[in-house]
Amino acid sequence: MDSSLGIAGRVFRRGDSGYEAARAATMWNQRLPPRFPEVIVQANDANDVLSAVRWAGRAGIKVGVRSGGHSWSGNHVRDGGLLLDVSRLDEVRIDRRARKATTGPGRAGHQLAAMLAREKLFFPAGHCRGVAVGGYLLQGGYGWHSRVLGPACMSVEAVDVVTADGEIVHASAHENAELYWAARGAGPGFFGVVVRFHLRVYDRPKVIGFAAQTFAADAFEDVFRWLHAIGPEVPGGIELQMLLSRHTPGVRGPGMTVIAPVFASSYGEAWRWLAFMNQSALRRRARIALPFVPSGLTPLYYGVGQHYPDGYRYAVDNMWTSASIDDLLPGLRRIVETLPPPPSHMLWMNWAPPPERPDMAYSMEDKIYLALYSVWKHARDDAQFVHWPVARMREMEYWATGCQLADENLGQRPARFVTDNHLARLDRVRAMYDPAERFHSWMGRP
Ligand SMILES: Cc1cc2nc3c(=O)[nH]c(=O)nc-3n(C[C@H](O)[C@H](O)[C@H](O)COP(=O)(O)OP(=O)(O)OC[C@H]3O[C@@H](n4cnc5c(N)ncnc54)[C@H](O)[C@@H]3O)c2cc1C
Known part of the structure; x- marks a missing residue:
């Protein structure tokens, strides 16, 4: 126990042995x-979170929060202040009859999915192993x-939050609304520490599978x-995606899956739903x-x-x-021409959202999602690969509605x-719950 902070978990101050290892361990992306x-706190439980936030308040320093550390940009790693690691808060409880579950923020989505599957239940967990629900649910998910269940934040019925004044509050449609x-939807700019999510969960779809086709670069434009032509007609039960790598x-050189x-x-x-693929003129x-x-x-x-292999930059x-x-x-041609070596890739995703969503901070989405991932092994190659995603997105920004917080790089390229309206409302809610700006805001935003 660190007596000065009243925390049962481990505490590392800058300069302590173990500090650098603790800092590095907060990031999944190897580009630390x-x-x-100034201080890293590995909270053991919600009491540690309360103590840490109260201590930061007394010390007058800012707080960054980390659940699974999958923020590509390392949003939680900021200069000065307190970095609060809540990955150990990972308890899951499932109420099968009520179709409800609660989870700590540090639980990985794929683990939650597996626990629910044992009960024949389902939750729209992220597409990659290891991504924790903490950051995932706050940004949308x-x-x-x-496409049918909505971004995962739509299935969050309530949250338990440690607020800037060092209290724990329950927030739902009826309390702290x-x-x-x-x-x-506030994602990496949320102004509190979520210590528990209350989720609505679903019956498991009876059939889960996939279809796939690969194409060489000569078919790129077609x-x-x-x-783009079929996207709007594809049934909601199909998540149509394309990976360029x-x-x-089955392909030499750049290809599309x-x-x-x-x-x-x-x-x-x-089978009926997949007819658009299996009977398309391109199939041959x-x-x-x-x-x-x-x-x-x-x-x-x-x-x-x-x-998305582990251990890469x-x-x-x-x-x-x-x-x-x-x-x-x-712009897409430029992406193909300049595509770095694998596992770097581009993701194209057919989203085609419904016209209405519930009222929540999450409010930026559009028909098509494009994301670029530059992936490399060694720090010596940083200069060669680090700029590719931002450079290509800048060239296409005229055609963008905005960006997704899941893959944000706001520090390098601010975007909506x-x-x-929702940004202005978020600022108002922040002023209510975090008037002294104890929690870091989004990077790239003054
Ligand atoms: C390999 C990989 C695959 C991914 N796949 C998907 C995907 O399929 N779908 C998708 O939507 N996203 C995906 N993402 C993006 C991912 O959802 C976001 O990066 C998300 O923020 C990760 O959550 P985390 O808790 O692991 O990250 P963290 O880095 O721990 O958190 C990100 C930010 O969220 C805030 N935060 C986190 N926990 C809390 C908390 N308990 N209380 C308050 N604020 C908190 C902090 O501001 C923090 O900086 C992927 C990311 C990676 C690296």
């Missing part, structure tokens, strides 16, 4: 930012079956035209075509994980758009991540 908090509104099965995870109520339904140009593989989630996680950027394919093609 050159930013140095694009997970399995999210503005804080609850903010917790569903594949993009086809994706220099490592594509069109992948369609399916969440259906029967095999017949899955596919190098590899898997018409339908009933797989469950595990192979889907494995497939996605190939593109990452730089990312992204945009939402509804621009026409003709407007986007020059909620609507202007």
